[in-house]
Amino acid sequence: MQNGTESVVEVRGLGKRFGRNRVLEDIDLDVHAGEVVAVIGPSGAGKSTFLRCVNYLQPFDRGRLRVLRHELQGTEEPGYRRPAPATLTAIRTRVGMVFQTFNLFPHLTVQENITLGPTETKGMPRGEADDLALRLLARVGLQDKAKAYPRRLSGGQQQRVAICRALAMQPEIMLFDEPTSMLDPELVGEVLAVIRELADDGMTMLLATHEMSFARDVADTVVVMAERRIVETGPAREVLTAPRTRRTRAFLHRVLDHAAVPDDEDDSADAGEG
Amino acid sequence: MSTLRLWGHYLPAFLRGTAVTLELTGACLVVALALGFLTALCRMARSRLLRNLAAIYIEVLRATPVIVLLFIAYFSLAEVGIVLPPFLSVVVTLGVFYATLFGEVFRGGIESVHRGQREAAQALGLTAPAIMRRVVLPQALLAILPPAANTAADLLKDTSLVVTIGGVSEIMYQAYAAASATFLPMTMFVLAALFYFPIYYLLSTVLRRWEVRYAERH
Numbered sequence: 044m045q046n047g048t049e050s051v052v053e054v055r056g057l058g059k060r061f062g063r064n065r066v067l068e069d070i071d072l073d074v075h076a077g078e079v080v081a082v083i084g085p086s087g088a089g090k091s092t093f094l095r096c097v098n099y100l101q102p103f104d105r106g107r108l109r110v111l112r113h114e115l116q117g118t119e120e121p122g123y124r125r126p127a128p129a130t131l132t133a134i135r136t137r138v139g140m141v142f143q144t145f146n147l148f149p150h151l152t153v154q155e156n157i158t159l160g161p162t163e164t165k166g167m168p169r170g171e172a173d174d175l176a177l178r179l180l181a182r183v184g185l186q187d188k189a190k191a192y193p194r195r196l197s198g199g200q201q202q203r204v205a206i207c208r209a210l211a212m213q214p215e216i217m218l219f220d221e222p223t224s225m226l227d228p229e230l231v232g233e234v235l236a237v238i239r240e241l242a243d244d245g246m247t248m249l250l251a252t253h254e255m256s257f258a259r260d261v262a263d264t265v266v267v268m269a270e271r272r273i274v275e276t277g278p279a280r281e282v283l284t285a286p287r288t289r290r291t292r293a294f295l296h297r298v299l300d301h302a303a304v305p306d307d308e309d310d311s312a313d314a315g316e317g
Numbered sequence: 318m319s320t321l322r323l324w325g326h327y328l329p330a331f332l333r334g335t336a337v338t339l340e341l342t343g344a345c346l347v348v349a350l351a352l353g354f355l356t357a358l359c360r361m362a363r364s365r366l367l368r369n370l371a372a373i374y375i376e377v378l379r380a381t382p383v384i385v386l387l388f389i390a391y392f393s394l395a396e397v398g399i400v401l402p403p404f405l406s407v408v409v410t411l412g413v414f415y416a417t418l419f420g421e422v423f424r425g426g427i428e429s430v431h432r433g434q435r436e437a438a439q440a441l442g443l444t445a446p447a448i449m450r451r452v453v454l455p456q457a458l459l460a461i462l463p464p465a466a467n468t469a470a471d472l473l474k475d476t477s478l479v480v481t482i483g484g485v486s487e488i489m490y491q492a493y494a495a496a497s498a499t500f501l502p503m504t505m506f507v508l509a510a511l512f513y514f515p516i517y518y519l520l521s522t523v524l525r526r527w528e529v530r531y532a533e534r535h
Binding site: 098100128131132135136138139140142144146147148149150159160163164205208209212 | 431433434436437438439440441442443444445447451452455456
């Protein structure tokens, strides 16, 4: 799906350490408009940290990152300057994010959670924002929860509200940081359905996930991360059914039905939680 | 004269004193809360210099007895040409001292708000002041209210220290004057204590009720 469209996210040589602990090394990636990129890999591989770099919730030290024509640099790169607040606001109002732990505002109703962004950062009038919130809630089947407080909702409902909250900013890119990994198994489906619908509508997405079959069905591109690096990138079906690298095979071997992945004697050598 | 008749005689003076005590407490609270919020922000600032300055400010003031600070404000500053009237001396002293206590209360409350809350607001593009106002403070208030109410009650009682410099006719001053005039310190100072109690009680119950209602709403 990369038919000549421009890169909306361009990552070059991105690296990040926490103290002496390296969490990301030499990450290169292009995301094109309308593309759905799934980031998979073992826990601790750096998926979340990488996603958080894209909207600069997490400053990085090495390399550079271009998001919707805004240039961000690693803090240790020569000539680094802290990004202006206006730049960050410009990026964040156009890049939506959904968190693993939902992070809804507990002191605000569902509707207020959704209207906070547009009213506060875009100066959208109250009434207009309320209408928008109700439309979005209807889309995810939660219109009757507008006045409820988040703690009254199930995890799946909370995550759908969180998606509405991000969509209310009318973002051009959506980041999903393992959106279903905190959910009870029976609630995963309702959240994935919403994400799938967004993908079908042509939303550009970067999605860290452990849902392999979902990645195969919905993603255009799959990026495999292991031990703080990208070890494989390619069309979703190819990567997931005929992985080229040993590490991808090792990872898939552990998470998928063993029969689905070609076995490899050396798998165990590269396996291990990052 | 019986004790009750005596108390009756001095009642108007004590009531006037109560009004002054409330006024004084209010003025001190305004300064202490504002300065305390500023101190909390400095303690959490990105700049190490600001953080250290705030930490030193808190440590030094906390190590000093309030009455020493009051004497510095009233007597010592006058020596170098800054003459503060008694009322203002107390406001400055208690404002500056209680700012350190409120500052730590605010900081504790703000830091008790989960990091994910701030991040979610950042991800929406909210500016730092908007995040503070719309997301962090409303949630921090729940953790701030109970200790802040206690601190405010302590401040109220500490306004009585002004009697050592005189010139402000709050409750303690009225009691002291009455005790001197009647040679009945037991009667008068017990009466003073009785006047502090309802204010203290009101302050703590009103705040507690507010706190409960706030907790229910969220």
